[in-house]
Amino acid sequence: MSDDFRNSSLNELDALVIGGGIAGLESALNLAHMGFHVMIVEKDLSIGGRMIHLSKVFPTLDCSACITTPKVSETARHPNIEILNHSEVKHISRDENGSYRAVIEQRPRYVIDSLCTGCQDCEEACPVVVKDEYQYNLVGRKAAYIPFSIASPRIAAIDLDNCILCGACEKACGPGAIDFTQETRITEITVNSIIVATGFKLFDPDRITRYGGGKLKNVVTAMQMERQLVPTRPFNTVLRPGDGKVPDKIAYVLCAGSRDATVGNPICSQICCMYSIKQAQLILGAVPMADVTIYFLHVRAFGKGFDEFYQQAKMMDVQFIKGKIGRIKELENGDLMLRYEDIASGQVKETQHDMVVLSVGILPNMGIEKLFGDEKFKLDPFNFYNQPNEMTDPFKSNLPGVFIAGTSTGPMDIPDSILSAGAAAAQAAKYMKQHQASISHQATTPL
Amino acid sequence: MIKEPNFTGKRIGVYICQCGSNISDYVDVEKVREEISRGKGVSLAKITMFACADSAQKEIVADIQNEPLDAIVVASCSPKLHLNTFRGVAERGGLNPYNYVQVNIREQDSWAHSDKPAQATLKAIHLIRAGIAKVSLSEPLTPMTIPAENSVAIVGAGVAGMRAAIELADLGVNVHLIEREHFVGGRVAQWGKMSMTNQTGEEIITELYHEVKKRESIRVYTGANIIASKGSIGNFNIQVKIQPRYVEPPCDPESFKKAIEACPVEVDDEFNFNLTKRKAIFFNYRSEFPAMPVVDMAACTRCEECLKYCHGIRLDQQYRIIEIHVGSIFLATGFNPYEPKKGEFGYQEHPNVITFQQLKRLLDLTKGEFRFRGKKIERVAFIYCVGSRQIDGENKYCARYCCTSAIHAAIQLRQELKVPFIYHINKGIRTYGKQEILYEQSSTSGDVYLQFVEDDPPVVEVLNNPIKVTVNDLLTAHMEVTVTTDLVVLITGMVPRVNTELISILKVPLGKDHFYNEIHPKLRPVETMIDGLVIAGCCQGPRNIAESASSALAAVSKVYSILNKGEIKLEPTLAIVNPAACEWCGKCLEACPFDAIERIETEKVPVARIIESNCKGCGMCTPVCPTEAIDIKGYTNPEVRSMIEAMSG
Numbered sequence A: 001m002s003d004d005f006r007n008s009s010l011n012e013l014d015a016l017v018i019g020g021g022i023a024g025l026e027s028a029l030n031l032a033h034m035g036f037h038v039m040i041v042e043k044d045l046s047i048g049g050r051m052i053h054l055s056k057v058f059p060t061l062d063c064s065a066c067i068t069t070p071k072v073s074e075t076a077r078h079p080n081i082e083i084l085n086h087s088e089v090k091h092i093s094r095d096e097n098g099s100y101r102a103v104i105e106q107r108p109r110y111v112i113d114s115l116c117t118g119c120q121d122c123e124e125a126c127p128v129v130v131k132d133e134y135q136y137n138l139v140g141r142k143a144a145y146i147p148f149s150i151a152s153p154r155i156a157a158i159d160l161d162n163c164i165l166c167g168a169c170e171k172a173c174g175p176g177a178i179d180f181t182q183e184t185r186i187t188e189i190t191v192n193s194i195i196v197a198t199g200f201k202l203f204d205p206d207r208i209t210r211y212g213g214g215k216l217k218n219v220v221t222a223m224q225m226e227r228q229l230v231p232t233r234p235f236n237t238v239l240r241p242g243d244g245k246v247p248d249k250i251a252y253v254l255c256a257g258s259r260d261a262t263v264g265n266p267i268c269s270q271i272c273c274m275y276s277i278k279q280a281q282l283i284l285g286a287v288p289m290a291d292v293t294i295y296f297l298h299v300r301a302f303g304k305g306f307d308e309f310y311q312q313a314k315m316m317d318v319q320f321i322k323g324k325i326g327r328i329k330e331l332e333n334g335d336l337m338l339r340y341e342d343i344a345s346g347q348v349k350e351t352q353h354d355m356v357v358l359s360v361g362i363l364p365n366m367g368i369e370k371l372f373g374d375e376k377f378k379l380d381p382f383n384f385y386n387q388p389n390e391m392t393d394p395f396k397s398n399l400p401g402v403f404i405a406g407t408s409t410g411p412m413d414i415p416d417s418i419l420s421a422g423a424a425a426a427q428a429a430k431y432m433k434q435h436q437a438s439i440s441h442q443a444t445t446p447l
Numbered sequence B: 001m002i003k004e005p006n007f008t009g010k011r012i013g014v015y016i017c018q019c020g021s022n023i024s025d026y027v028d029v030e031k032v033r034e035e036i037s038r039g040k041g042v043s044l045a046k047i048t049m050f051a052c053a054d055s056a057q058k059e060i061v062a063d064i065q066n067e068p069l070d071a072i073v074v075a076s077c078s079p080k081l082h083l084n085t086f087r088g089v090a091e092r093g094g095l096n097p098y099n100y101v102q103v104n105i106r107e108q109d110s111w112a113h114s115d116k117p118a119q120a121t122l123k124a125i126h127l128i129r130a131g132i133a134k135v136s137l138s139e140p141l142t143p144m145t146i147p148a149e150n151s152v153a154i155v156g157a158g159v160a161g162m163r164a165a166i167e168l169a170d171l172g173v174n175v176h177l178i179e180r181e182h183f184v185g186g187r188v189a190q191w192g193k194m195s196m197t198n199q200t201g202e203e204i205i206t207e208l209y210h211e212v213k214k215r216e217s218i219r220v221y222t223g224a225n226i227i228a229s230k231g232s233i234g235n236f237n238i239q240v241k242i243q244p245r246y247v248e249p250p251c252d253p254e255s256f257k258k259a260i261e262a263c264p265v266e267v268d269d270e271f272n273f274n275l276t277k278r279k280a281i282f283f284n285y286r287s288e289f290p291a292m293p294v295v296d297m298a299a300c301t302r303c304e305e306c307l308k309y310c311h312g313i314r315l316d317q318q319y320r321i322i323e324i325h326v327g328s329i330f331l332a333t334g335f336n337p338y339e340p341k342k343g344e345f346g347y348q349e350h351p352n353v354i355t356f357q358q359l360k361r362l363l364d365l366t367k368g369e370f371r372f373r374g375k376k377i378e379r380v381a382f383i384y385c386v387g388s389r390q391i392d393g394e395n396k397y398c399a400r401y402c403c404t405s406a407i408h409a410a411i412q413l414r415q416e417l418k419v420p421f422i423y424h425i426n427k428g429i430r431t432y433g434k435q436e437i438l439y440e441q442s443s444t445s446g447d448v449y450l451q452f453v454e455d456d457p458p459v460v461e462v463l464n465n466p467i468k469v470t471v472n473d474l475l476t477a478h479m480e481v482t483v484t485t486d487l488v489v490l491i492t493g494m495v496p497r498v499n500t501e502l503i504s505i506l507k508v509p510l511g512k513d514h515f516y517n518e519i520h521p522k523l524r525p526v527e528t529m530i531d532g533l534v535i536a537g538c539c540q541g542p543r544n545i546a547e548s549a550s551s552a553l554a555a556v557s558k559v560y561s562i563l564n565k566g567e568i569k570l571e572p573t574l575a576i577v578n579p580a581a582c583e584w585c586g587k588c589l590e591a592c593p594f595d596a597i598e599r600i601e602t603e604k605v606p607v608a609r610i611i612e613s614n615c616k617g618c619g620m621c622t623p624v625c626p627t628e629a630i631d632i633k634g635y636t637n638p639e640v641r642s643m644i645e646a647m648s649g
């Protein structure tokens, strides 16, 4: 970050980007390249969103970390971008000039960022082990921890909810970076434009009792499988969680929580067919002898290179069976019995698998609409942020100067999220130019 | 035994990336590090988990400053991905970015030889030694800065092109909007009511065109084609040939109407996919833009009937060629609907087998009852994926827009035109995302869905009336179902527009699917291998309107961030001539594909000279020079030779 930006009062910037996933990063980078000053507010300890945790990405099978980290690092050091991690916007209001004033709350990480070297000595010293949410609970982490190996910033944080205040980390930390007295910081900024890129929530499969309601040991979500397949994978192979066995007959259940009015989500999640096909290919790489079967309703392989990717999976002997899974039952040895209507034969069938992956879908991640006070920031019928003119002004919201990008507008994959972010940035840039011109016009027009 | 590279006294830092495990699963990185660290000039050799991660970049910067290092080598993935990332690292550490060499031990090693880890390890060592050899000889280079013209040529005035023009103009860029047809709007103008918002194409195009016309910084050329282009990013000189419309103001709409009525020539109307006829002087539809008819000279007999009613008609108009100077070229040339072959599902064997694009025109033209060739239509069968998802054919891809758009049309047929029987003979419906709602709506309102599989397509019987379509239906456990229908609609996909000339003039890179190709779908989704040439909309691949507009605006971001700085840095890896060694044989001039070499007279002899703004550093000239007088900076003959020696030792 350049010094003049640091020293300038943080109060006046051009734009605020809420959410530091791939859509937020791309929006901010685009604006920064155009010369605007941007602040990113990210709820999490690290920027990068969901994408930084993925294995390889369809349809090109690039290593996701390898294409996310450069964007993350470019954002982190861009002179025009300021990042507030571990922060949330609490309130947004509009002033008489039409600019937005945002109040941002940054929660403490109890580690002084300028001192922490990321050496992990605190992690070593900490006696508390809890589930690691960044590994989707597949493994544990300490209460003093670095979120994940490629986090940005790669510095420690203390999880005070689980910390027993034993002080071991404080003693272990050479540079003295741990500071239990840190408090919540409030920052107020004024901006001319806002881009909302708060991403999506994953459907929680515990809501589907037919699929065991989260109680079956060897049923995992696709996100958990994704973590088993990343280059820094925890087990170096694929394991089923129940007993640590390498599975050899894996089933994917598509549309888990999507296209299903009974769980309140009638729409298609757009990405799960493709990520399942991708994971199937990766599993065959990691466990070459495994059988992988994908139970689907329709295979939505619609994008550039997608259908070819689907055909490739078929050639690799991934099995595709058209049929909706009615019920999953656990057997004594931990295997799972899947009951389904096999549409091709018209019969109800049962098949045994030793591991099941639920291809859970995308749900809206609401909340931003509450920040605007009296101004109404609208949602669409599915609770994604509304695009009043989706055909010709696609990422404009109903409020002037407020734009939306990525999966906060609806289900989409990474390529589409990146395009949407570029589009939102162009629209925000134009708005800011016009807005600034109108303010300076007001200022020079005598009353 | 592996030979040591030449040593020039530079202190070199080598970083070996595990790429998570993408590399270290097959390459024994510790062994590589050990071997490499023993090499002369290697001050340090380190292994990193992800060299591109922020923390690793910071570490390299610190090493450069603390050691200090004179040059660095990162052995990781393809330079296509990260050359600029690490050049930036070198620069932040205080090195000249060209004292950095990237060695690809992933795509060219660990992934290619995953079955032979020992050999992959050895190959990594060889490749890295070559990199060290190159960086030992590398010279600092400085990019040349040239001013960039703050204007853009947008090719194609469909939704994508017009949407981009408006935004770029508002950002302060001068826009030349070049449309090859005589009317703007592209395909959308043809579709009537559309998914997902029920807006009509006419409404959308009218709105966009009015916005375009409001802006003085947009110049619209219709009937215009690019016929030549020279130069590169920041400074393209383009020649545009503008065909006459043979009509000019002033003339009022009433007189135009009479002139058109008077024209005795009738030809197939392509706008309506030949469902109707039009005159030689014509409009495509009521509110078309520019709001002036055009004379189709190929059909005009010069009878001059029209002249009697409208004095704006000038049958002797000539074409013009104009030159424009722009900093960037923006391609939005769109697609063509797939045209089925004769006999494909009965096409052109029975008049009631039509394409989806024809149905869309019919719907737009129909008021009241739905009739075709004089008969009321009560049964319609759609056959999906025609010209798409061909396992054995040319078009392997899914055309993305058609399931949703077809179902939207089916809903219109049922709700507005009261067609009671609609059959969807599909290959698996792909109404992704929110579009699913239309599928739900159609399937619960009485439409019948039948599904076929790739190797057992539906059979259309056209010999008898009415037409019969037989499907081996997957949804009823492969029952053979025969549907009797009044109309068969082939739901056709998208293919690239024919643009052979433009593609060859601008050297547009194409993908396997023959659409224009981006550099990388995630990292650089709107840029092409030709710097300054961006692509958007359906010329890049099938998309609906919202997606076309989104990509167009994303490309606007790119163009604006190139042009708003006012200048462009050119790669310094260009050709260079040693005049003392040059004997002017002219071979380099012949070899150069970019007109970057000229002959100049010196005191004694003529020699070659490089026109740097044209040179792309492609290297075609170096091997043909008999005296080695010409070389490429950053890839000099001594550098390349030392790499070969290091590798083959």
Ligand SMILES: Cc1cc2nc3c(=O)[nH]c(=O)nc-3n(C[C@H](O)[C@H](O)[C@H](O)COP(=O)(O)OP(=O)(O)OC[C@H]3O[C@@H](n4cnc5c(N)ncnc54)[C@H](O)[C@@H]3O)c2cc1C
Binding pocket: A018, A019, A020, A021, A022, A023, A024, A041, A042, A043, A044, A047, A048, A049, A050, A051, A054, A056, A057, A058, A059, A087, A088, A089, A197, A198, A199, A200, A202, A222, A223, A226, A271, A275, A278, A365, A367, A405, A406, A407, A408, A412, A413, A414, A415, A417
């Ligand atoms: C299992 C799985 C596999 C996938 N595989 C692929 C694939 O192979 N290829 C592909 O193209 N796509 C894939 N995807 C889809 C991909 O993850 C998404 O397209 C992409 O992550 C969307 O990016 P985003 O920025 O919109 O949202 P996110 O990645 O969700 O980022 C949103 C960011 O906003 C932050 N945030 C949320 N709320 C707030 C708030 N109130 N204040 C501040 N910050 C906030 C979040 O912490 C997060 O960092 C996959 C998805 C899943 C679930």
Ligand SMILES: Cc1cc2nc3c(=O)[nH]c(=O)nc-3n(C[C@H](O)[C@H](O)[C@H](O)COP(=O)(O)OP(=O)(O)OC[C@H]3O[C@@H](n4cnc5c(N)ncnc54)[C@H](O)[C@@H]3O)c2cc1C
Binding pocket: B155, B156, B157, B158, B159, B160, B161, B178, B179, B180, B181, B184, B185, B186, B187, B188, B191, B193, B194, B195, B196, B224, B225, B226, B332, B333, B334, B335, B336, B337, B356, B357, B360, B401, B405, B408, B497, B499, B502, B536, B537, B538, B539, B543, B544, B545, B546, B548
């Ligand atoms: C039958 C059908 C129905 C559809 N229905 C819907 C729908 O309901 N909803 C929806 O969202 N989408 C629909 N679509 C998709 C929609 O048509 C496209 O998304 C949209 O047209 C893409 O716009 P574009 O600007 O990229 O391309 P185009 O519309 O093809 O425009 C490209 C323009 O470039 C011009 N051009 C080409 N080459 C040159 C050249 N060399 N020099 C100068 N100009 C050139 C062309 O003349 C044209 O004007 C439908 C498509 C089809 C085929």
Ligand code: SF4
Binding pocket: A111, A115, A116, A117, A118, A119, A120, A121, A122, A123, A155, A156, A172, A173, A174, A175, A176, A177, A178
């Ligand atoms: S807080 Fe201290 S001990 Fe923990 S990683 Fe940072 S520097 Fe190391």
Ligand code: SF4
Binding pocket: A254, A255, A256, A258, A259, A267, A268, A269, A270, A271, A272, A273, A274, A297, A298, A299, A300, A359, A361, B432, B433
């Ligand atoms: S993308 Fe595939 S798995 Fe996901 S909801 Fe849509 S149809 Fe189901």
Ligand code: SF4
Binding pocket: A302, B384, B385, B386, B388, B389, B397, B398, B399, B400, B401, B402, B403, B404, B427, B428, B429, B430, B491, B493
């Ligand atoms: S969108 Fe539907 S009709 Fe079009 S090619 Fe894809 S699957 Fe076939």
